[in-house]
């Protein structure tokens with residue numbers, strides 16, 4: 001008798017066997033949602049189902065996006081924000097660490113707030129908050145960013161001076177402030193502490209001096225980004241359409257983190273005070289891209305927004321190359337995780353350990369191309385299918401593919417400081433492409449130029465761009481024509497060619 005018997009099995013019998021009853025993709029009813037109230041992301045890899053995202057049946061609206069540099073995290077975020085705005089009129093506030101959203105936001109008609117480059121935030125602004133609560137928040141930021149928590153006496157002196165500054169400006173500690181009344185700044189707080197130093201009667205002068213020193217780093221002339229009258233209306237941040245807070249011009253990570261923490265605090269307060277409304281979808285999405293310090297600290301309000309966001313229709317999107325930089329309270333609570341290409345074994349271990357996907361999936365994630373993704377969703381009810389599935393590619397908003405060409409380095413000091421002189425030029429991909437076609441560039445040349453631009457994150461200085469064209473054997477006449485057609489003067493064009501070989 002042979003050991004193997006051939007059986008005839010009906011297909012419905014077959015379907016009951018584990019391999020078929022646990023398909024590696026959620027069933028269609030979980031993937032394909034009403035297009036008028038969900039966001040299209042891409043086509044699933046296995047069964048080619050259009051996946052549209054909604055948080056209606058998820059534990060919450062928050063999204064974590066992880067993947068190596070260049071994998072497509074920011075591209076996903078832009079696509080997601082654009083569609084959320086179409087569908088739900090969702091406002092977006094991007095805390096833009098590296099300034100990589102600025103060109104896109106301008107192109108999309110949004111607002112760019114450039115801290116350290118003309119825009120200021122007074123971290124003592126109350127935006128409707130009681131001074132006593134605001135004082136606590138300022139202390140909270142100082143605790144995250146400085147060593148103040150190790151020095152209780154200095155902490156006490158600092159908080160006392162902050163509260164006193166509010167009182168001196170006519171704000172009662174425990175009362176909702178009057179609208180439109182000018183609050184003090186950190187400089188006033190420092191002033192109060194300095195007065196105390198001058199008096200010379202305080203028991204521990206070293207403590208006092210250290211407290212002054214710590215605050216002064218945020219208020220030095222030329223670096224007083226947070227201790228001047230605010231140039232933006234912070235109370236309106238979460239209802240102003242698309243806003244990018246560009247932190248790239250601030251001098252260091254500490255300043256960037258202070259700005260980010262402050263903005264999160266303000267948004268959290270706004271979220272709570274507005275409460276729930278019958279608005280469709282999401283009211284606002286807050287984006288933290290590569291903001292590890294702010295995403296990783298337990299005391300950061302990113303954690304509060306994740307805990308309470310759902311009931312107020314506020315979503316948080318955290319993007320990072322390193323999933324272990326995302327605070328566990330955030331990472332283990334997001335309703336959706338988008339995994340783009342991940343290379344490091346230890347990051348793959350972490351993801352696989354927390355999201356529990358197969359070895360097959362792990363392998364796929366490690367060899368993804370740009371925009372390919374594995375998605376994990378946490379549903380509110382327990383489900384009978386693996387919740388991680390593959391997307392062929394995040395399908396983006398083509399008209400918003402923006403290329404930035406900067407001419408800053410060939411401008412004179414005087415031209416640079418002249419706000420009438422344009423320093424950056426923005427092109428949509430289709431426009432740039434048609435300019436190349438008009439200039440009769442070969443399609444090989446066009447492809448290589450775009451490839452080069454893409455490896456530079458779509459930001460290139462004019463000389464390098466011209467060099468790329470020269471390398472592609474585009475004639476000098478054609479290049480000059482092209483540069484003229486975008487509005488560059490002959491004087492500038494001449495300068496461009498100086499270093500081109």
Ligand SMILES: Nc1ncnc2c1ncn2[C@@H]1O[C@H](COP(=O)(O)OP(=O)(O)O)[C@@H](O)[C@H]1O
Pocket residue numbers: 067068069070071072073074075076370371372393394395396454455457458
């Ligand atoms: N899904 C996609 N489809 C087409 N192009 C993409 C996609 N994802 C990323 N890109 C392009 O790849 C480059 C790197 O993407 P980016 O989002 O900046 O990566 P990351 O933020 O992960 O470093 C950009 O030029 C971007 O436009």
Ligand SMILES: [Mg+2]
Pocket residue numbers: 073074075100289
């Ligand atoms: Mg990015």
